[in-house]
Amino acid sequence: MTRSIFEKIIDRQIPATIVYEDEMALAFRDINPVAPTHILVVPKKRINKLEDMTQEDSALIGHLCFVANTVAQKENLEGYRLVINNGEQAGQTVFHLHIHVIGGRPLSWPPG
Ligand code: 5GP
Numbered sequence: 001m002t003r004s005i006f007e008k009i010i011d012r013q014i015p016a017t018i019v020y021e022d023e024m025a026l027a028f029r030d031i032n033p034v035a036p037t038h039i040l041v042v043p044k045k046r047i048n049k050l051e052d053m054t055q056e057d058s059a060l061i062g063h064l065c066f067v068a069n070t071v072a073q074k075e076n077l078e079g080y081r082l083v084i085n086n087g088e089q090a091g092q093t094v095f096h097l098h099i100h101v102i103g104g105r106p107l108s109w110p111p112g
Contacts, residue, residue, distance in 0.1 A: 036104030
């Protein structure tokens with residue numbers, strides 16, 4: 001399996017604006033933000049997409065939500081949206097599981 005771009009960010013092989021890190025997760029600003037705040041929360045463990053998670057990943061995925069809320073609070077967002085794109089048809093382009101934390105402007109619904 002080739003290393004994902006996000007693994008290279010985790011290993012500091014390519015630069016990113018990192019806003020949070022712990023032993024399980026990393027959060028950094030999206031290179032192509034769709035809102036004033038657009039942060040990606042990724043697990044250090046490689047899981048290609050959400051549908052590949054197993055029951056033993058449940059606590060890890062829950063932790064990613066905790067991290068997403070932590071960074072959203074740090075950004076002082078009034079409201080925010082978490083997005084996980086699963087699969088190409090849903091718009092996933094990087095096959096290393098990630099949660100988008102999007103906020104800082106009014107967000108419409110439904111999404112495109
Ligand atoms: P997806 O479409 O897979 O849900 O989201 C992938 C996200 O990763 C996109 O929003 C894209 O802008 C972001 N992205 C892709 N390559 C890089 C990169 O090298 N650095 C950073 N910070 N974000 C990236």
